[in-house]
Amino acid sequence: MLIDSHCHLDRIDLSQADGDLTVALNQARARGVSGFLCVDIDLDNFNDVYRIAQVYDDVWCSAGVHPLAKMNAADLSPDHLTQLAMSGDKVVAVGECGLDYYYDQDSKANQQEMFEKQLSVACDLGKPVIVHTREAREDTLHLLRKYSAKGLQGVLHCFTESWDMAKAALDLDFYISFSGIITFRNAEELREVVKKTPIERLLVETDSPYLAPVPYRGKSNQPQWVVEVAQCVADLKGLSLDKTAQATTDNFHRLFKTHQNEERR
Helix, strand or coil, X not given: XXXXXXXXXXXXXXXXXXXXXXXXXXXXXXXXXXXXXXXXXXXXXXXXXXXXXXXXXXXXXXXXXXXXXXXXXXXXXXXXXXXXXXXXXCEEEEEEEEEECCCCCCCHHHHHHHHHHHHHHHHHHCCCXXXXXXXXXXHHHHHHHHHHCCCCCEEECCCXXXXXXXHHHHHCXXXXXXXXXXXXXXXXXXXXXXXXXXXXXXXXXXXXXXXCCCCCCCCCCCHHHHHHHXXXXXXXXXXCHHHHHXXXXXXXXXXXXXXXXXXXX
């Protein structure tokens, strides 16, 4: 059984699912997907992702602010974020948060302040952090190292960076999550990173509705297509799909402590 470790279920295109999220999730379940992490991107978005997690037993969610959210860091209240992140057992992570200099070079200081606030909350709560990083390797690693000393754990999601960055994150006990990008024709260097990443520290995701894998590239991504991502990982690492699914599912539960939550429910 597979888990889509990062998706935006409140934003996916439901036109091929009779306009019904339940149908879209059932399409994924029919292909062996047993869980979904619906990821928050700003605090106004939290109620939507939390409601979805409350409705479906196999959906969890997070609380956080994306680095490209139109928000002044001074307005991000750690107390408010803490309150949201403690809403219940279905909230298993802080994020997605991080640094993205690819799209916005002018807001570096603001992004860094928002990121640090969220890393601090994650440490205080003992929850893993979901990290978005693009064109910000040095600053991202600097902040991860800073808070690693305080017990920070988490995942670099939708990884597109170098092996050197992956290795640095792995050395900090982080996980690496790969998306449909690894199936793209021009992603040879990234596929080499997949090969080098230990299977016991690897997650798979769709980041739906974005970044649909081959052969669906260009379409609105769906959670069921995490199977294609996992198959690509399996092929690259010379493993069966079943073994890849089991390993990445175990990794997900270990990182996000979801087995504990299931027992309490």
